[in-house]
Amino acid sequence: MVTVQALPDADLDALAKALEGLGGQVRAAWANELGGFVRVQLPVAALAPAARLDEVLWIEPYREPELLNDVGGGQIMRADEIRADLGLYGSGQTVAVCDTGLDTGNETTLSADFKPQFVKAYALGRPTLNDWSDNNGHGTHVAGSVLGNGTLSGSDPSAHDYSGSFAGVAPEASLVFQSVEDALGRLGGIPADLADLFTPPYNDGARIHTNSWGAPVAGAYTNDSAMVDSFTWNHPDMFILYAAGNEGTDANADGVVDLDALDSPGTAKNALTVGASENLRPTLNVTWGGGWPDDYTANPIRDDLLADDDNGMAAFSSRGPTDDGRIKPDITAPGTFIVSARSHDPAAGTGWGVYNDDYLYMGGTSMATPLTAGAAAIVREWLTEQRGVSSPSGALMKAVLLNGAADMAPGQYGTGSTQEIPDSRPNPVSGWGRVDLVESLNPPAPRRVWFDDHTTGLSTGGSVQYQLTIGQAANLSGGQDAILPNGPAPTATPSPVGQVFNLSTGQDAILSNGPAPTATPSPVGQVSNLSGGQDAILPNRQDTILSNEDPSGAAGFVGAGGHRHRPWGTFQLLQNEGFEAGTWTPWQTYGSPYLTSIIKHSGSWSAHAGNSNNADDQFWQQVDIPADATSMTIDFWYRLRTDETWPYVDYFCYGIWNQAGDTAYVLHCADFGQTGDVDWDEETYSLDATELMSVTGQTVLMGFLVQTDSSLSSRAWVDDTALYVTSSGGATDPPPPTPTNPPPPTPTPTGTPPACPEALDDGGFEQATGDTSHPNWTVSGNARFTVNQGIARSGQDAAILGYTSSPATGELWQAVSVPANVSAADLSFWYQSMGDGSFTASVDLTDSSGGSVLVHLADLNAAGFTWQQFSHTFTAGELAAIAGQSVRLRFSISAVTEPEDLVIDDVSWTLCTGGTPTTCGPFRLTLAWTDYPGQPSAAKALVNDLDLEVIAPDGTHYYGNQGLYT
Numbered sequence: 011m012v013t014v015q016a017l018p019d020a021d022l023d024a025l026a027k028a029l030e031g032l033g034g035q036v037r038a039a040w041a042n043e044l045g046g047f048v049r050v051q052l053p054v055a056a057l058a059p060a061a062r063l064d065e066v067l068w069i070e071p072y073r074e075p076e077l078l079n080d081v082g083g084g085q086i087m088r089a090d091e092i093r094a095d096l097g098l099y100g101s102g103q104t105v106a107v108c109d110t111g112l113d114t115g116n117e118t119t120l121s122a123d124f125k126p127q128f129v130k131a132y133a134l135g136r137p138t139l140n141d142w143s144d145n146n147g148h149g150t151h152v153a154g155s156v157l158g159n160g161t162l163s164g165s166d167p168s169a170h171d172y173s174g175s176f177a178g179v180a181p182e183a184s185l186v187f188q189s190v191e192d193a194l195g196r197l198g199g200i201p202a203d204l205a206d207l208f209t210p211p212y213n214d215g216a217r218i219h220t221n222s223w224g225a226p227v228a229g230a231y232t233n234d235s236a237m238v239d240s241f242t243w244n245h246p247d248m249f250i251l252y253a254a255g256n257e258g259t260d261a262n263a264d265g266v267v268d269l270d271a272l273d274s275p276g277t278a279k280n281a282l283t284v285g286a287s288e289n290l291r292p293t294l295n296v297t298w299g300g301g302w303p304d305d306y307t308a309n310p311i312r313d314d315l316l317a318d319d320d321n322g323m324a325a326f327s328s329r330g331p332t333d334d335g336r337i338k339p340d341i342t343a344p345g346t347f348i349v350s351a352r353s354h355d356p357a358a359g360t361g362w363g364v365y366n367d368d369y370l371y372m373g374g375t376s377m378a379t380p381l382t383a384g385a386a387a388i389v390r391e392w393l394t395e396q397r398g399v400s401s402p403s404g405a406l407m408k409a410v411l412l413n414g415a416a417d418m419a420p421g422q423y424g425t426g427s428t429q430e431i432p433d434s435r436p437n438p439v440s441g442w443g444r445v446d447l448v449e450s451l452n453p454p455a456p457r458r459v460w461f462d463d464h465t466t467g468l469s470t471g472g473s474v475q476y477q478l479t480i481g482q483a484a485n486l487s488g489g490q491d492a493i494l495p496n497g498p499a500p501t502a503t504p505s506p507v508g509q510v511f512n513l514s515t516g517q518d519a520i521l522s523n524g525p526a527p528t529a530t531p532s533p534v535g536q537v538s539n540l541s542g543g544q545d546a547i548l549p550n551r552q553d554t555i556l557s558n559e560d561p562s563g564a565a566g567f568v569g570a571g572g573h574r575h576r577p578w579g580t581f582q583l584l585q586n587e588g589f590e591a592g593t594w595t596p597w598q599t600y601g602s603p604y605l606t607s608i609i610k611h612s613g614s615w616s617a618h619a620g621n622s623n624n625a626d627d628q629f630w631q632q633v634d635i636p637a638d639a640t641s642m643t644i645d646f647w648y649r650l651r652t653d654e655t656w657p658y659v660d661y662f663c664y665g666i667w668n669q670a671g672d673t674a675y676v677l678h679c680a681d682f683g684q685t686g687d688v689d690w691d692e693e694t695y696s697l698d699a700t701e702l703m704s705v706t707g708q709t710v711l712m713g714f715l716v717q718t719d720s721s722l723s724s725r726a727w728v729d730d731t732a733l734y735v736t737s738s739g740g741a742t743d744p745p746p747p748t749p750t751n752p753p754p755p756t757p758t759p760t761g762t763p764p765a766c767p768e769a770l771d772d773g774g775f776e777q778a779t780g781d782t783s784h785p786n787w788t789v790s791g792n793a794r795f796t797v798n799q800g801i802a803r804s805g806q807d808a809a810i811l812g813y814t815s816s817p818a819t820g821e822l823w824q825a826v827s828v829p830a831n832v833s834a835a836d837l838s839f840w841y842q843s844m845g846d847g848s849f850t851a852s853v854d855l856t857d858s859s860g861g862s863v864l865v866h867l868a869d870l871n872a873a874g875f876t877w878q879q880f881s882h883t884f885t886a887g888e889l890a891a892i893a894g895q896s897v898r899l900r901f902s903i904s905a906v907t908e909p910e911d912l913v914i915d916d917v918s919w920t921l922c923t924g925g926t927p928t929t930c931g932p933f934r935l936t937l938a939w940t941d942y943p944g945q946p947s948a949a950k951a952l953v954n955d956l957d958l959e960v961i962a963p964d965g966t967h968y969y970g971n972q973g974l975y976t
Contacts, residue, residue, distance in 0.1 A: 011037070011072040012057070013233050015946075016046035020065035028063055032056035038202040043244075044236055044943060049202055068946055070232055073225030073274070075197045086290060086320045086344050087385055088448040089179045090172075095452055096887060099170060100157060100180025100387040102395065104129065106211035106219040107153045107380070108200070110191040111135075113353050115143025121150075121368070123158040123177075123351050126167065127185045130214055134207075135192040135199025142189035145357040149189065151372050152222050154351025155380035157183040157387070162351075162368040176349050176369050179384025180391075186211040190223075197223055204237040204275070212248055217390065218407075220251045220383035222376035224273030228257075229333040231277050231946050238278035239943035242404055246465065246940050249390075249404035251383050252276040253375035254285040254339040255328030259305040265428045267311065269438055271328040272338055279941045282386075282408050283338045286324035286345025286378040287418065287444050291317040294347055298325045310423035310430075316373070317346045322422030323430060323439060327375055330438035334944075339441040340408070341415055343385070345378035347371050385411060385445050392451050396864070396891055398857070399463055405938045406463040413459075413936035414450025415443035452887035455834075459890050468956065583633040583733040584712065589615040594629070601627035603716075611647040611690050611729035620662075620716035620725035630713025632669070636737045637707035643696045644712070646731040650680065650688040652724035657683035660717070660724040664693070666701075667711045675704045682724040690729075766834070766922040769826045770899070773839070773917035775807040791820030792906060801913055803840045803877050808915040811903035812849055818907070822914065823900040825858065826921075830894030834922035835884040837899075841870060842877045844911035851903045851912050853880070855888075858896040865891055870912065935960065 016025055018041075026036045026048055035051040049072055052060060061069055092098050112131060113121045120128060133142040144150045159167045160177030172181055188211065192198030200223075201207050208219055225234070242248055255273030260266060276283040292315065298305075299312030302325075306312050311325055324345050330338035347362060352370040361372035389410045393399040399406070418440045421430025436442045453459065464474055585596050589605055590613045603619040610616035619627035635642070644664065654660045658681060665677035676697060680688075697705070712733050718724050771777075771786040778784045778795035787809065789795065794813040802808035811820050851870040854863045865888045868880060901914055937958045 011049065011051050011074075012069050013072045014048045014050060014060065014066055015044075015068040015070075015233060016048070016065045017067055018045045020046045022046045022048060025063070025065055026050075029056075029060060032059055034060075040203040042203055042205055042237070042240065044233070044240055044945075047202070047233060068233075070230070070946060071227075073227055075200055075223045075225050086287075087179065087381060087445045089385065089388065092388060092447045092451060093170070093172065095448075095885075096392065096396065097170070098388050098391050098396075098451075099172075100183030100384065100391055103180065103218065103387040103390050104184040104186060104211075104214065104216040105156050105180070105383055105387055106186040106188065106208075106214075106216035107149065107156060107383075108188040108190055108207060108219065108221050109144075109149030109152045109223070110146040110197075111142050111144030111149045111189040111353070111355075112153055112187045113144055113150050113351070114355055115141055115189070119354075121158075121351060121354060122161040123154060123368070124185060126159060127157050127181075127183060129184050129186050131187045131189060132210060133189050133199075134201070135190045135197070137199075142187065143355050144189070144191075144353040145355045146191055146195070147353045147355075147358040147361055147370070148222070148372070148376065149187070149191070150353035150358070151348075151350040151361060151370065152220070152376060152380045153185060153187060154178055154369075155348060155377060156220060156384045157181055157185055158351045176351070178350070179381055180387035183384070183387045184215075186214050186216045204234060205241050208241045208245070208248065208250070212245060217247055217404075218249050218251070218383055218386050220380050221275075222253045222374070222379045224253055224255050224276050226255060226257050227272070227274045227277070229270045229272045229277060229330065229338075230274060231332060231334055231944060232274040233946060234275040235278040235281075236943040236946060238275045239280045239941065242280040242940055243942055246403045246405070247401050249282065249386055249407045250278075250280070251282045251284060251379050251386065252278065253379040254283050254330075256286075256326040256374050256376075257328045258324070258326045259302075260308060260311055260325075261305075263308040265308040265310050265312075265424065266430075267323070267325055267327075267329055267439075269329045269331070270333070272330050272332060273328060276328075277332045277338065279336070279944065280404065282382065282411070283340045283441075284375060284379040284382045285329075285339035285342040285439075285441060286327040286373075286375045287342040287440070288319050288322040288324055288422070289317040289344040289346045289348060290320050291347045302326070310428060314423055319422040320344065320444070321418045321431075323418070324373070324375075324378075326373075327378075330441075337436040337438055337441065339438075340436075341382060341411060341441050341443065341445055342418070343378040343381045343445045345375055346373045348373060348377040348381070350377070382411070382445055385447055385450075388447060389450065396887075397461075398862075398864075403463050403465055403940065405940045406461060409936045409938035410450050410459075410461065411445060412442040412938065413934055414446050414448070414453070415441070416446040416449065417443050452885065455886045455889075458886040458893070460893070581735060581737070583635075583735055584631055584731055587731045588613050588729060589617055591615075597629050597631050599627075599629045601625065603627040603629045606727070609649065609727055611649070611727075613729075616727045616729035617714070618725065618727050619714065620660075620718055621723050623718065623720045623723060625716055625718040625723070627717075628713060628715040630667070630671075630711045632709060632711055633733060634709050635705045635707060636735060638737050639702065639706045639735050641696065641736040642702055642705070643694060643734040644676070644732070645692070645694045645734065646714075647690055647692050647729045648688070649690045649727040650682065650685055650724070651726075652682040652685075652687060653722040654682045654718070654724050655722070657681050659683060659719040660722075662714070662716050662724070662726040664714045665712075666697075666705060667713070669709045669711065671711055675710065676701050682718075766836075766920045769828075769835075769919045769921045770824055770917060773919075774805050774915060775802070775809050776805045778807045778809075787822060787824050789820070789822050791817045792903070793820035793822045793901075796913070801844075803842075803913075803915040805915075808913050809901070811851060811901060811912040811914065812906045812910045814906075819902070819904045820906075821860075821900060821902045823856075823860065823898040825896060825898055826919070827896050828892045828894065828921060829923045831923050832889055832893050832921050835889060835920065836881065837867065837884070837917075837919045838879060838881040839917040840877050840879050840915050842913050843870075844913060849903055849907075849910050849912065850905045851901065854900050854902070855892055856898045856900050858898065860898050860900065864895070864897060 022039045022041060026039055029048060029050050030036060033053045033056050036048060038049040040047055060066060131142040133140045156178050157180045158178040159165060159181040160172050160175030163175040165172045165175035165177050190197050190199030211219060238250055242250055252275055254276050255271060257271035258267045261268055294317055296316045297313050306325055332338050349365050349369050349371055352368055361370045363371040365371060386407050389407050390402060393402040417435060419431045419433045424430050431439050592615055603617060605615050606618045607614050617629060650662060652660060660682035661679045663679040666675045667673060714728050716726050775795055778797050781794045782789050784795060792812055792814045794810050796808045796810055798806050809822050811822060853867040855865040856863050867882055899919060903912060939956055
């Protein structure tokens with residue numbers, strides 16, 4: 011069976027007849043904006059004649075879709091914490107599930123775990139009988155993982171209590187179900203044109219569509235993939251999820267699951283493709299080799315348990331990348347021994363095992379995907395209800411989930427070539443990591459989440475910029491959707507090393523400043539250019555470098571000077587500066603640089619670096635800079651040879667780093683793609699005053715490096731190096747440096763406190779001029795001010811709620827503009843009840859109109875005549891909900907049945923901004939976008955390219971993309 015794609019204006023009836031004339035049996039024909047399509051059973055001998063038909067554009071094999079078969083969602087993905095801290099349960103969100111069927115297929119007898127959430131079912135596989143029952147069991151289990159409410163396992167939905175139950179991740183979301191199992195037990199109900207699958211639930215209000223099925227195509231971008239991309243391009247607020255597939259095996263018996271096994275349509279660009287990680291059920295003594303002895307014959311996989319490490323991958327989970335080089339899967343979620351709803355259809359299967367009459371175990375990326383769909387419903391509820399985004403895009407939901415994903419590296423077994431999960435993120439094993447709702451929505455203080463849903467999009471050459479204050483300002487340009495949970499930024503002195511990230515074909519991108527390298531010897535710095543069609547994140551090292559100037563206009567070295575003569579009182583710090591010893595001593599190396607006697611500038615030897623794919627060659631020397639140095643100059647000769655034609659992928663750099671090798675004081679790079687070949691030339695650079703001040707009196711590393719991408723090699727030769735220093739103490743040479751690196755000193759950041767001004771005017775109400783008049787506070791209903799009545803806790807005046815029972819409600823509020831860069835906040839006030847407390851009083855932050863509660867702070871219901879103090883330190887999530895907005899601090903009372911005074915006095919609300927962090931910490935930027943559908947015939951030109959760039963306060967450019975295929 012094949013799918014034939016025709017030109018957009020082709021006559022499909024005529025094409026179908028032509029294919030039948032070649033011996034074909036036509037199964038379906040349809041047309042959409044991508045072109046015309048015919049699904050046909052053709053003899054092998056007819057394929058070539060069919061391809062020669064004028065109207066035929068592309069022929070691809072048709073693979074029949076197949077199924078891709080508690081602790082996971084609630085604990086591992088931390089949905090329990092989000093329910094408790096943010097009160098998010100999926101309410102108001104509609105999720106569409108396309109699978110075998112749902113329980114009994116009868117709304118009257120439907121499981122109690124689904125009844126309250128059920129909206130509609132479509133019987134696509136057995137339409138004649140309108141049969142959407144689940145005689146397989148797969149679809150019911152999947153739906154339960156998304157939004158089963160756990161009633162049959164002891165939950166109490168009326169009290170939002172899902173603890174200890176088998177509730178899904180979003181137990182209060184609504185369900186639209188599409189049953190696609192046909193009478194033969196296959197997935198024959200899936201429409202040939204997938205737009206016909208997505209459109210009905212979209213019209214029903216579903217904005218999340220989850221699919222635990224796919225076809226094994228080994229990473230190919232198929233017409234089904236293009237149809238998913240087409241629908242999301244035209245419906246950008248639809249978020250579609252697909253399982254990555256269960257094709258993971260160790261066919262070559264090397265103890266590592268093989269790559270390139272993704273299913274379609276999970277290879278789509280705009281879909282969120284979900285892999286499976288392990289669950290936590292360590293008492294289940296089942297190994298991968300025991301369960302699938304033919305697939306996992308070698309250790310370390312064979313003897314590993316299926317559910318004993320949540321940082322481990324399920325061995326069956328299909329690895330990427332896609333055939334066109336994009337990183338997939340995007341994210342992972344638990345997918346082994348998942349307990350969820352059991353179909354009550356008498357013919358239903360029992361999956362991986364029965365838990366009881368209402369629940370059973372199953373495993374697969376089929377199970378990981380609905381858990382992630384439930385997490386997407388929680389994200390969408392957070393965006394719509396707590397962050398004011400009425401119609402968030404699918405790209406934004408993807409960005410939020412990826413931004414908070416937990417790093418799973420190195421996995422659970424293996425080292426070196428058998429390490430289960432690569433250290434770098436994203437990677438084709440676990441993608442960006444495992445779903446973590448707390449990190450995505452409510453990270454621990456002082457970090458918080460910032461985003462922009464830039465739904466207007468970008469055209470060729472377009473850009474969008476943001477200025478973000480996170481201790482240090484930063485500009486984000488080229489973004490579609492950006493997420494920034496920002497922790498403390500690196501201290502400004504010395505300047506952090508630049509970073510280059512190549513996100514080269516447009517999946518989703520995360521910038522992550524990891525810890526400094528700990529290897530010995532420490533590399534002096536690295537430019538990472540991970541091209542070849544994959545989105546890439548540097549390994550967890552903070553040692554990547556690029557010029558401190560914008561390299562886009564660089565020809566040769568940025569900041570290159572001319573020839574320089576040494577003045578009197580100047581001495582040379584480097585030893586073996588011309589490499590004439592024929593050995594590296596005292597130079598230190600990383601990667602594979604070598605000394606050569608064939609090509610040199612002078613003498614007998616020079617140093618060579620590069621000339622291989624993915625080269626990362628470095629050499630450096632440790633030197634002590636005199637404390638009285640008045641000037642310093644770097645001087646050397648270099649020669650470049652390259653086959654590279656693309657800019658921003660291959661670099662030759664030199665610089666001066668701190669002793670640990672993770673911070674550059676001076677850094678200049680030549681872009682091979684722009685310089686081309688260079689015959690022997692001299693480079694001379696004199697440090698400016700700021701750079702000189704940073705290094706005087708310090709032990710530093712002066713060095714060189716070459717880094718290249720995965721194709722078209724580049725190389726550099728270096729000779730006759732010098733580091734000249736002029737000292738006010740004369741021309742006596744300092745003692746030679748020690749060639750070994752002592753442990754780097756531990757910095758002690760001092761930091762400066764943030765500014766925390768009072769946000770309220772007259773929190774003591776002393777400016778009240780009457781019962782209902784005040785220049786800053788507003789009262790309504792039964793709220794009043796007490797003017798000179800002796801009731802106030804301090805001063806003369808206070809505010810009263812419940813002054814009368816007619817009306818029975820009242821409000822007291824003041825408008826406050828919250829800075830966009832608010833970093834901390836504290837609220838306190840005093841209150842007392844002058845009665846028995848028979849009322850309901852609330853303290854909230856609302857939007858500027860008072861119509862929507864942004865943060866609920868407290869309920870007050872205290873009897874007696876004793877003053878009590880309320881104090882509250884705002885969480886990161888609460889700060890994120892109000893940052894940059896005009897809000898009301900509102901005290902309200904209701905249900906007052908008789909005069910029942912609640913007195914408020916001495917209100918204080920401080921909002922902190924600025925300050926220098928006292929500790930260093932990472933922040934992450936995530937870019938996701940919706941892309942136009944690609945053509946399967948266009949093998950490696952599937953992605954429109956967006957660039958992510960961060961400009962640091964010192965002008966350093968940090969790049970998130972270095973172009974498409976090289």
